[in-house]
Structure formats: structure tokens, C-alpha cells
Amino acid sequence: MRILFLGDVVGRSGRDAIVAHLPGLRARLAADLVVLNGENASHGFGLAPDMARSFLVAGADVVTLGNHAWDRKEIIPFLETEPRVIRPLNFPPGTPGRGHYEVVLADGRRALVVQAMGRLFMEALDDPFRGTQALLAPYRLGAGGVSAIVVDFHAEASSEKLSFAHSFDGRVSLVVGTHTHTPSADHQVLVGGTAYMTDAGMCGDYDSVIGMLKGPAALRFWRKVPGEKLAPAEGEATLCGCFVETDDATGLAKRIEPVRLGGRLSQVVPAS
Known part of the structure; x- marks a missing residue:
């Protein structure tokens, strides 16, 4: 299976880039x-239903959220009717939405997409390690089961992301980190066959502070007092993420490569 994962979409710049480039990139x-x-798509904070729909129309099969899941209140009823938009599985029981979605491809193959959220330097949620283990228990990876399992681990600390990936190495196809908005250079296939990247980066304007306007963001560090509200930078976005190819017999990764398209960063689009 050939899998494209794109990191946090930030603001209008990121949204426009997804709509403009994803159909061609997928092909x-x-x-x-x-x-x-998509958790930062709405002015950097949250996801509105119409934005989610535009991503699905542009070619996304699943849209994940994160710590900004509830910043746009309209998303709460939307999650009950649109299972392709998922939030971290380790929110407490009774939280709206789901933490996973099973995609059925046109040829009948199935792929499970999962999201969990880290706890180090993040919100105090349920344990993402045990929660993911419980979710995966009924699933078999490879022939006779799901052809691929993709996990978006939305977390701050690289140590927690690596620990999570090694914990599920050989049990999932891909563990990819989101949240820091900075693409890491450690893409690799772990010893058990799971593809890994500490952070996919963002789909947004990199002439910024993690997607937000430079001036107001930097001023917060100079003055340490409340200033003007942070707003997304609106220059040309770079689409960032990774591309993974798996073996259908095992569901494990054969390769992982970075993806960077448009904007300021050096361009990398894997050979098909």
C-alpha cells in the first residue's frame, strides 16, 4: 500500500495549499x-466542518485532530456524523467522536487510521500507550487482516514519540508525529518493520513562528505579557509530510521518504 501523510495544516495558507496541490500530489x-x-486549519486553532469537507474532497481519506480539537465548537456535532475526521483516542470516555477509522479501498483492501495524543508537556489525558494497545488488540496486520495501520501520534516530546514507536514496532505500518510543526530528518524503518518520523512538519507558511506571524509571536518571548492575538502567516505554504510504501503480505513498511512541496523549504517529492 502507498500511503501519504501530511502534517498539521495551519491557517488559510495551509488550507489553500492542500486544495491546490493534494489532488495532483496524490495522483x-x-x-x-x-x-x-487538520487541527490548526481554522486561523491556527481548530477545524471547522467546511474545512474538513474541503480536505476530503481534495483527496484526504482521513483527517486527524489533536489538542486543538475543540477550538471550533461546530466540530463537536460534526464528529458524530463524519467518521473520517478523528480525534485522539485517549480523550476520556464520553468525549465526542472516535479515535480511529477503518478505510476500505476500492480494491477491497482495508487500512486502519489511529490517532493518540502524548502527555509529556501536554494535557493530562488517559494513557496513549495502553489505549492504543487495547484498540489494536482485535486487529491483525497483513494478509488476512488490515493491509496497513497508520498512527498519528500528536505529541510534544521526541522521547515520548520514539518510545511510542518502539513500543508498537512491528505491529503497525507507520507511526508519525505531529504537533511541533517542524519536519524532522529521522525518517526510518525501525527494526521491526514500522516506518517512523518524529514529526511530519506543517502544511503552512514557514516564514513564521510555527505557522504564526513572526512579530507577535516573538514579542511574547521579549515581554512575557499578553499581546495581540496570534494569527497565521499567509505566505505560500510548504506541504510537509511523509510517503510510505508497505508490503501487503505483512503490512510492514518497505520505505519511508519525506515530502516537501512548495513554499520556502527545500523540495522533496519521492519518485513514484
Whole structure:
């Protein structure tokens, strides 16, 4: 299976880039499955239903959220009717929405997309390690089960992301980190066959402070007093993420490569 994962979409710049470039990028890579993180799409904070729909129309199969899941209140009833938009599985019981979605491809293959959220330097949620283990228990990866399992681990600390990935190495196809908005250079296939990248980066304007206007963001560090509200930078976005190819017999990764398209960063689009 050929999997494209794109990191946190930030503001209008990121949204416009997804709508403009995702259809062509999906076709260019012949991607079977596309997942993107949309939790910062609405002015940097949250996701509105119409934005989620535009990502699905552009070619995303699943949209994940994160710590800004509830910043747009309209998303709460939307999650009950649109299962392709998922939030972290380790929110407390009774939280709206779901933490996973099973995609059925046109050829009948199935892929499970999961999201969990870290706890180090983040909110005090339920244990993402045990929660993910419980969710995966009924699933078999590879022939006779799901062809691929993709996990978006939305977390701050690289140590927690690596620990999570090694814990599920060989049990899932891909563990990819989101949240820091900075693409890491450690993409690799772990010893058990799981593809890994500490952070996919963001789909947004990199002439910024993690997607937000430079001036107001930097001023907060100079003055340490409340200033003007942070707003997304609106220059040309770079689409950032990773591309993974798996073995359908095992569900494990054969390769992982970074993706960077448009904007300021050096361009990398894997050969199809």
C-alpha cells in the first residue's frame, strides 16, 4: 500500500495549499491512502466542518485532530456524523467522536487510521500507550487482516514519540508525529518493520513562528505579557509530510521518504 501523510495544516495558507496541490500530489505518488492533520486549519486553532469537507474532497481519506480539537465548537456535532475526521483516542470516555477509522479501498483492501495524543508537556489525558494497545488488540496486520495501520501520534516530546514507536514496532505500518510543526530528518524503518518520523512538519507558511506571524509571536518571548492575538502567516505554504510504501503480505513498511512541496523549504517529492 502507498500511503501519504501530511502534517498539521495551519491557517488559510495551509488550507489553500492542500486544495491546490493534494489532488495532483496524490495522483503523482499513486497514493492508495491519504491522511492529514487538520487541527490548526481554522486561523491556527481548530477545524471547522467546511474545512474538513474541503480536505476530503481534495483527496484526504482521513483527517486527524489533536489538542486543538475543540477550538471550533461546530466540530463537536460534526464528529458524530463524519467518521473520517478523528480525534485522539485517549480523550476520556464520553468525549465526542472516535479515535480511529477503518478505510476500505476500492480494491477491497482495508487500512486502519489511529490517532493518540502524548502527555509529556501536554494535557493530562488517559494513557496513549495502553489505549492504543487495547484498540489494536482485535486487529491483525497483513494478509488476512488490515493491509496497513497508520498512527498519528500528536505529541510534544521526541522521547515520548520514539518510545511510542518502539513500543508498537512491528505491529503497525507507520507511526508519525505531529504537533511541533517542524519536519524532522529521522525518517526510518525501525527494526521491526514500522516506518517512523518524529514529526511530519506543517502544511503552512514557514516564514513564521510555527505557522504564526513572526512579530507577535516573538514579542511574547521579549515581554512575557499578553499581546495581540496570534494569527497565521499567509505566505505560500510548504506541504510537509511523509510517503510510505508497505508490503501487503505483512503490512510492514518497505520505505519511508519525506515530502516537501512548495513554499520556502527545500523540495522533496519521492519518485513514484
